[in-house]
Amino acid sequence: MINPMSLYNEVMNGILSRIPGGHAMHQNIVQQQNRNANAAGASHAVTHNLPTARDAERTESSSQPMGIGNVPFSAILEYISNEGAQGNTLLRRAIDTEVEAAAVRHNLDPNLIRAVIRTESNGRHDAVSHAGAMGLMQLMPRTAESLGVTDPFDIRQNIDGGSAYLRRMLDMFDDDLSLALAAYNAGAGAVRRHGGIPPFQETQNHVPRVLQHMERYAMEQYQRAAEDSRLI
DSSP states (O other), rough: OOOOOHHHHHTTTTTGSTTTTTHHHHHHHHHHHHHHHHHOOOHHHHTOOOOOOEEEEEESSOOOOGGGGGOOHHHHHHHHHTTTHHHHHHOOOOOOHHHHHHHHHHHHHHHHHHHEEEEEEETTTTTTTOOOBTTTTTTTTHHHHHTTTTTSHHHHHHHHHHHHHHHHHHHHHHOOHHHHHHHHOOOOOHHHHSSSSOOOOHHHHHHHHHHHHHHHHHHHHHHHHHHHHHHH
16 A cells, blocks of 8 residues: 655645646545545544544634645545546656656756656556566665665655666766666676676666667657747
């Protein structure tokens, strides 16, 4: 089960405000969370013969309303699953926000992170490989633990952890991108043992695929910038 995750930073970065109906979506989620909390509280009160929330309201001021920082990430995903294209847009924007933030924290090209995500999981935050790698950047359980990632399916933790590991591999192999990507896929030990990209079919395919995606993202970014400059 996905652990709760604060969405305050996402809101501050304008994710909800950049899509049609974003604020209404937030209100719907908050209202649903409040209804669920009230229903759970009422059930507990009846079972244990305790005052209900309505009884408490008669004798003391009501508690603070649930804010965006208290909305569980699992609730956002549940909402997204029912919202079709609009929900997918929200998730893509959330992922892109985390990519940009992780790139700054770990001194990486954001297009490199995007390329690794595309190659590893095709952008699926809930992806699990046959070997047990998890999430967008396909972290193995032991690697995730070493990076302090407690929930590999939380997009913020996964992208930050995967980016930290990618930076570690780049530092280890003197910023040789091909070797770093090979180490990300097959392990640093395998790269050292073979004195370069290991002769594993998966790794042999992985490295050029990431580089191709990275080049494509950079070209798309350049084309968008050129188009924007023509509109000014």
